[in-house]
Amino acid sequence: MRFILFVCMVFISCMGYGQQIAYEKTDPIDFYSKKLSKQAIKEDIRFWLTTMEESHVNMYHSISREQMQLLVDSLLIPFQDSVTHIESILIFSRLGAALDEGHVGLVSSRITDSLYNQSLRFPFQLQKVTQDAWFVSYDISSTPKLEMNDKIISINHIPVSELNQRFHCLFGGLDNWRKEQIASYSKKLLFLAGISSPFEIEAIKENGDKIHFTVQGFHRSQIDSITKMLTTKMNHQSNKPYEFSWLKNGIGYLNYRSMRNDPTLPFDQFLTTVFTSLNDSSSKGLVIDLRENGGGDSQLGERLLAHFNKKPYILAGGMKWKISSHYKAFLKTSKNYNEADNKFYMSQPDGNTYTYVNRELKKPIIKEPFFEGKVAFLIGTGTFSSANMLADGVVSYQLAATFGEPTGESPNDFGEMFNFMLPNSHVIARAASKMFTRANKDEKNLGPVVPENIIIPTATDKKQKKDPVLESAVNWILNK
Numbered sequence: 318m319r320f321i322l323f324v325c326m327v328f329i330s331c332m333g334y335g336q337q338i339a340y341e342k343t344d345p346i347d348f349y350s351k352k353l354s355k356q357a358i359k360e361d362i363r364f365w366l367t368t369m370e371e372s373h374v375n376m377y378h379s380i381s382r383e384q385m386q387l388l389v390d391s392l393l394i395p396f397q398d399s400v401t402h403i404e405s406i407l408i409f410s411r412l413g414a415a416l417d418e419g420h421v422g423l424v425s426s427r428i429t430d431s432l433y434n435q436s437l438r439f440p441f442q443l444q445k446v447t448q449d450a451w452f453v454s455y456d457i458s459s460t461p462k463l464e465m466n467d468k469i470i471s472i473n474h475i476p477v478s479e480l481n482q483r484f485h486c487l488f489g490g491l492d493n494w495r496k497e498q499i500a501s502y503s504k505k506l507l508f509l510a511g512i513s514s515p516f517e518i519e520a521i522k523e524n525g526d527k528i529h530f531t532v533q534g535f536h537r538s539q540i541d542s543i544t545k546m547l548t549t550k551m552n553h554q555s556n557k558p559y560e561f562s563w564l565k566n567g568i569g570y571l572n573y574r575s576m577r578n579d580p581t582l583p584f585d586q587f588l589t590t591v592f593t594s595l596n597d598s599s600s601k602g603l604v605i606d607l608r609e610n611g612g613g614d615s616q617l618g619e620r621l622l623a624h625f626n627k628k629p630y631i632l633a634g635g636m637k638w639k640i641s642s643h644y645k646a647f648l649k650t651s652k653n654y655n656e657a658d659n660k661f662y663m664s665q666p667d668g669n670t671y672t673y674v675n676r677e678l679k680k681p682i683i684k685e686p687f688f689e690g691k692v693a694f695l696i697g698t699g700t701f702s703s704a705n706m707l708a709d710g711v712v713s714y715q716l717a718a719t720f721g722e723p724t725g726e727s728p729n730d731f732g733e734m735f736n737f738m739l740p741n742s743h744v745i746a747r748a749a750s751k752m753f754t755r756a757n758k759d760e761k762n763l764g765p766v767v768p769e770n771i772i773i774p775t776a777t778d779k780k781q782k783k784d785p786v787l788e789s790a791v792n793w794i795l796n797k
Contacts, residue, residue, distance in 0.1 A: 406423075436513065437534030602795075636751055638673075729754055772785050
């Protein structure tokens, strides 16, 4: 997962802003060199608040309107007359994170991404963030000094515990998810915080030895060579959304990394091949790994269940969808926008909320080839969005055994995200238009999906390339 996220971060600006953005504007020629007036930021904040309030099902579920206004006031206090583009990114990230939603947090802009692309970046891949340490997975500097499981405790004389406090408030969601985001976005976060190369590092080796050293950051021009090096180190880890392989003892392993359809191997075709193979080999069981799955199309989860589940279930207790002019404007930005395809939403009056409740469990769809063997799901802090919804349905209605760690998100969450640009700063923010209720319909439970069998890998497990979560699932299939 870390490698995939690294590649995504590396190319965040190379790809440009081809995605849909409501109210998109072109930056003026001299926009890069100018600061933003405090008044312009105030106007953008009002625009942000209005857009969020009018498009969100329940914007103030975790923070009151009064508390939000106090936060706005406090964020503006340090500025006299003007705000830099980077400072505007931090302001609107703080506001978004205050909603306490995993899908809302760090915002972006063309200018800050361009500046980031020109910077020398932090030359370490992180595997885990704790309160006072960043655990290294790979040292990608020209002269590596740290190895997997060594931990960085300060950067440029700033304790990691202090950096975590600064960065934690730039992301929404559960604490585990925020730490995941800090690990994934560490390079950009340090850039935004003004912590630049050369990086003076204080670290503790796995054997307890403390070391100090200074290291140069890497430039965008070095990305290709670094990516190749990481690919080699990680045994050519695939970026495919789903792959199937065989474990020992005839157990199938489906690494389900993303709930998106691969046009080179459509999901339905992939499933037919997988379950035919399982049946033809008289396999004892199947392990489905969702630990790196950040979501996508929830319907793909339904298609997967159809090949092995006979129990009634629902993946969500219900859904609320706010009708707004902002989401309508976003829909119209699509190059493939079709009025007929969006007729329902576009015909609804702005301000209304469409509500749907799953009053009864869904009768399972049985699809051939159907597998009668044991099925186990692996979940963890990287299980998010639609993958989290799938995990929640599996746990709630005991559709399969579950192993691993609690997920990175509550199933009572907000989604159907859209991007919109603020008029003065040109910051690209995100908003949610839907609210989903967890499968058991308990709207008050804001906790994550908790697996039936909680297993937390240790640092030693990771260094020795052991996977106790997978091992436990295999043992369950073989021995139960």
